[in-house]
Amino acid sequence: MTEIRLTNTKTRKKEVFAPIDPNNVRMYVCGPTVYDRAHIGNARPVIVFDVLFRLLRHVYGDDHVTYVRNFTDVDDKINAEAQRRKDAGDPRTLEELIRERTDETIRWYHDDMGALGNLTPSAEPRATEYIGQMIAMISDLIAKGHAYEKEGHVLFRVRSYEAYGKLSGRSVDDMIAGARVEVAPFKEDPMDFVLWKPSTDDLPGWESPWGRGRPGWHIECSAMSHELLGQSFDIHGGGIDLQFPHHENEIAQSMCSHPEAEFARVWMHNEMLQVEGKKMSKSLGNFFTVRDLLEGNWSGGWKVPGEVIRFVYLGTHYSKPMDWTDEKAHQAEATLRKWRAMTNEVRPTANPASSVVEAIADDVNTAGAIAALHALAASGDAAGLKASAALLGLLGDEQGAWAVSEGPDAAVSALIEELLQARLNARKAKDFARADALRDGFAAAGVVVKDTPQGVEWEIAKGFDLSKLEALR
Numbered sequence: 001m002t003e004i005r006l007t008n009t010k011t012r013k014k015e016v017f018a019p020i021d022p023n024n025v026r027m028y029v030c031g032p033t034v035y036d037r038a039h040i041g042n043a044r045p046v047i048v049f050d051v052l053f054r055l056l057r058h059v060y061g062d063d064h065v066t067y068v069r070n071f072t073d074v075d076d077k078i079n080a081e082a083q084r085r086k087d088a089g090d091p092r093t094l095e096e097l098i099r100e101r102t103d104e105t106i107r108w109y110h111d112d113m114g115a116l117g118n119l120t121p122s123a124e125p126r127a128t129e130y131i132g133q134m135i136a137m138i139s140d141l142i143a144k145g146h147a148y149e150k151e152g153h154v155l156f157r158v159r160s161y162e163a164y165g166k167l168s169g170r171s172v173d174d175m176i177a178g179a180r181v182e183v184a185p186f187k188e189d190p191m192d193f194v195l196w197k198p199s200t201d202d203l204p205g206w207e208s209p210w211g212r213g214r215p216g217w218h219i220e221c222s223a224m225s226h227e228l229l230g231q232s233f234d235i236h237g238g239g240i241d242l243q244f245p246h247h248e249n250e251i252a253q254s255m256c257s258h259p260e261a262e263f264a265r266v267w268m269h270n271e272m273l274q275v276e277g278k279k280m281s282k283s284l285g286n287f288f289t290v291r292d293l294l295e296g297n298w299s300g301g302w303k304v305p306g307e308v309i310r311f312v313y314l315g316t317h318y319s320k321p322m323d324w325t326d327e328k329a330h331q332a333e334a335t336l337r338k339w340r341a342m343t344n345e346v347r348p349t350a351n352p353a354s355s356v357v358e359a360i361a362d363d364v365n366t367a368g369a370i371a372a373l374h375a376l377a378a379s380g381d382a383a384g385l386k387a388s389a390a391l392l393g394l395l396g397d398e399q400g401a402w403a404v405s406e407g408p409d410a411a412v413s414a415l416i417e418e419l420l421q422a423r424l425n426a427r428k429a430k431d432f433a434r435a436d437a438l439r440d441g442f443a444a445a446g447v448v449v450k451d452t453p454q455g456v457e458w459e460i461a462k463g464f465d466l467s468k469l470e471a472l473r
Contacts, residue, residue: 004017004059005017005362005363009243010166010167017234017266020234024064025064026235027049027053027056027066027233028235028237029045030069030242032109034101034105035081035102035105037289037291038108039280039289039290040273040275040280040290040309041239041272041280042290043313044239044273045270047310048237049237049268051364051366051391052237053067053121054392055360055391058352058391066122066123067123068121068125068224069121070125071125071127072217072220073098073126074214078102082097083202094202094203102126112289112291113290115294116307117306123228130224131215133227137253138219139209141253145160146161146256151186152198153186153197153210154195154196154210155193155194156192156249156252157189158191158193163251164252167248168247194216195216196208198213199212217246218246219253221250225254225264231260231261231262233264234264234265234266235264235266235267236263236268237267237269239269240271240272242269250263251263270318271319272322273323274323275323276324276326277323299326300326305333305336305402307336307399308336310393310394311332311335312332315367317363317366319363330459331459335457337403337459338458339377339394339395341403343385346383347386348390352387353381355376355388356376356392359372369391373385373388378455415469418473419442419469422434422438423438423439437472438472441472444465446464
């Protein structure tokens, strides 16, 4: 069996992965708060953990992996949008408007993440459907002395959990000194965080032992992961921005509620995303949603196919900051067009190449796996390339419409390869006039040719002219 090694944030070491139950490998990943379109940073953990999901299914079997990714559908931003619609004259109740907004946003999310080639998780729980479980866990924490009620709020006593801060490597006192904490008269300690808060009549709410209210953010994932995966499960993932306080608070809640369990055995965090070397920000004009890229409503000005977006993301290891650039997207498009032409109507091998599997098994090294795919392409192994790319969510038949409709078809690709061979033959025969004419002809036709140590690479540029290319024969 393939040995999987994963870097565990909790231990800060790369460890051999050993599931609690090989017949039911369990993974939980924090999902989106569904108030608007997913931006391109939101897509990174989805792609990272989709690849891990594919690897786990490959190693342990499709029916032996459970992947849970939640939806947070109770949030102040969601409430504000529903209230805006109500203020605009919509006669429906606030609860109905909130449900409409979250249903709409979840549908957008599925459409956008699906366009990037991601599999659907085994379960996608909505927070509002697990309020009862949250209330039960909060009641248990109060009974055990880890939480307290004050002025309609229920708060978690952070100092009641001695290991608080170990995931992020901070002490409670350092956190108070260096972090922004909500100052409230009902808190026993500045670091205590909200498990339940009261709701006014103009906000959604549920009846509880502490009055009508709604849950705090952190309790959601603890309650849902416990309900769907049990007291202990294998992997918990998310973006590095969630490490503190969200994941730190999840651990505290869950471990105090179930001290005999492990909660999550392995913690994994992906780094953040930049755009053209800068932090993504609306003020800088470099803030894009996934839909913006798909529809061409971004600074690059062209419609980026979902498979191309995915390829760019896979080119950087999840533990490193990723830089989205127009150049990377064009390079990814050119590579995928070439690979699709090579694998068109080719039956994949029964199994992916060991070089690709081993790269992904080594801490989800997608950049290494991409390099292995390049090697398969260079060797002419089209069947192996197609099978191996599938493990990364690439070159699937259902994803290829963009390449067929907009890119060079098989005939164009074959013509380019024919002319490249003619250029090589001219060079060998020292017919430099012919070689130079082909070089200049490629440029005039809109075909960019690059000679690299690994071989010749080419891509179709804007303004491609097939007639000029055909004239080079």
